[in-house]
Amino acid sequence: MVQDFRDLEGGRCELGSVSSAVKHFYEQTSDYELDAWSEWCGLFRPFGRALALFFGRRLQQLNVPLSSLDTSHGITSEVIHLRDPQSGRILQTGWTRRLLGPNNVLYVGSYSTCRVPGYPDPCVKVVFPLPNGNAIVIMRPEAHSDGSFSVTKSGRRFGDPGFYFVVHGKDGYVRARYLRTLQETIRVYSAEREMVRADHVLQIWGVQFLRLHYRLRIAAPVSPH
Numbered sequence: 074m075v076q077d078f079r080d081l082e083g084g085r086c087e088l089g090s091v092s093s094a095v096k097h098f099y100e101q102t103s104d105y106e107l108d109a110w111s112e113w114c115g116l117f118r119p120f121g122r123a124l125a126l127f128f129g130r131r132l133q134q135l136n137v138p139l140s141s142l143d144t145s146h147g148i149t150s151e152v153i154h155l156r157d158p159q160s161g162r163i164l165q166t167g168w169t170r171r172l173l174g175p176n177n178v179l180y181v182g183s184y185s186t187c188r189v190p191g192y193p194d195p196c197v198k199v200v201f202p203l204p205n206g207n208a209i210v211i212m213r214p215e216a217h218s219d220g221s222f223s224v225t226k227s228g229r230r231f232g233d234p235g236f237y238f239v240v241h242g243k244d245g246y247v248r249a250r251y252l253r254t255l256q257e258t259i260r261v262y263s264a265e266r267e268m269v270r271a272d273h274v275l276q277i278w279g280v281q282f283l284r285l286h287y288r289l290r291i292a293a294p295v296s297p298h
Contacts, residue, residue, distance in 0.1 A: 074102045074152075075197075076163040080186050081214045083194030092220035094263040098289060099222075102168065103152035105269075106292040109179075109285055111138045117282035136177040137283065146174035187211065189234060196234055197224050206240040209249075210257070221262035229253065254278050267291040 075081065078096045082088045088096075098105060118139070138144050153167040170179040180201070187198040189211060201208040212224035213234040228235035231251040239249045256276045264270040273285035 092263040105289045108288045112284040209237040223260035226257040
């Protein structure tokens with residue numbers, strides 16, 4: 074996801090406490106395969122079905138699983154690095170995750186680091202392509218004393234870390250809106266040998282509506298024929 078985990082270190086984010094397993098995942102994401110489970114808050118489950126029907130399955134993007142059965146056949150994980158032709162440094166990382174059962178795209182996005190004006194620490198930037206625009210998620214990093222590491226999408230106003238919806242108009246103008254009500258946290262922590270786990274929590278108006286659990290383990294090497 075990032076070439077060097079130290080790129081996420083800043084004035085308020087010291088990475089010395091983060092476990093080596095979590096650092097390895099961020100730097101070698103392509104080495105991992107993943108499993109996922111979803112927990113929808115009961116009141117929001119109809120919203121999830123509507124999202125899947127009218128948005129996710131039609132556009133093949135942000136196809137959040139409605140139940141554990143949606144992920145029972147497994148999830149593919151494909152990572153592509155885009156490098157600077159001169160230095161070889163990774164500029165963007167494309168990451169596609171697909172649900173094998175229904176063959177729907179869970180997420181496809183471009184990952185990089187960025188700095189937000191007026192905010193002291195580097196952030197993780199994720200761009201999800203959409204028709205006539207994209208969704209941009211800027212997440213602030215935080216290291217925890219237990220060795221885990223989290224990124225959080227939250228802020229108060231336009232220009233802060235958070236969720237931005239961008240539309241390219243036919244008149245040539247690009248319009249962006251900051252969605253303060255939608256917040257998100259992903260926390261990755263060390264687990265069993267050659268494995269990390271992650272909790273992915275989404276909230277709207279301060280109320281949790283979805284929690285995703287990920288198990289990410291180093292894929293077994295493919296034996297030559």
